[in-house]
Amino acid sequence: MRFSVGEYAVCPGHGVGQVCNIEKKTASTASVQDFYIVRLSNGLKVMVPVGNNTGIRKLASEEEISEVFNLLSNHEISIDNSTWNRRYREYSEKIKSGDLLEIADVLRSLSLLGGRKQLSFGEKKMLNQCRDLLVQEIAISKGNERPSVSSAIDSCFQKRAS
Numbered sequence: 001m002r003f004s005v006g007e008y009a010v011c012p013g014h015g016v017g018q019v020c021n022i023e024k025k026t027a028s029t030a031s032v033q034d035f036y037i038v039r040l041s042n043g044l045k046v047m048v049p050v051g052n053n054t055g056i057r058k059l060a061s062e063e064e065i066s067e068v069f070n071l072l073s074n075h076e077i078s079i080d081n082s083t084w085n086r087r088y089r090e091y092s093e094k095i096k097s098g099d100l101l102e103i104a105d106v107l108r109s110l111s112l113l114g115g116r117k118q119l120s121f122g123e124k125k126m127l128n129q130c131r132d133l134l135v136q137e138i139a140i141s142k143g144n145e146r147p148s149v150s151s152a153i154d155s156c157f158q159k160r161a162s
Helices: 062-073 084-097 100-114 121-142 146-161
Strands: 008-011 015-026 032-040 045-049
Touching: 008 032, 015 045, 015 121, 062 100, 062 121, 062 146, 084 100, 084 121, 100 121, 100 146, 121 146
Parallel strands: none
Antiparallel strands: 008 015, 015 032, 032 045
């Protein structure tokens, strides 16, 4: 998967960034390699080797975004009742994968669990991270404003309360 300068890319666990340059750098093996320089929304710059299929990915398609909203709206799931630290480890792996549906699944699980019991500090932080990652990518992918995407995500859980 190739990216061009100016194109948006998703860095798993970090969010959406813009490819601001492609530079040649000397890698640890003393060979010269091309790297994407990706500037994230928080100002952080990430170097990802060109050709590294796990480093970055394209923005979500309209179909993937539709799947995310279908997943968020489906509340007919069993809630994981394992200890918070076990859930935290499992959910961390899903977030690190960078897969939009996995991130949405963590958001849904934590939101539904939070409706039944108090979330730990770490779980609340993770819930907010997932929400931010989804809002950021969907807003950029669809060209929408973040508040409208945020409201659309919130509405998936307000239906549950009705």
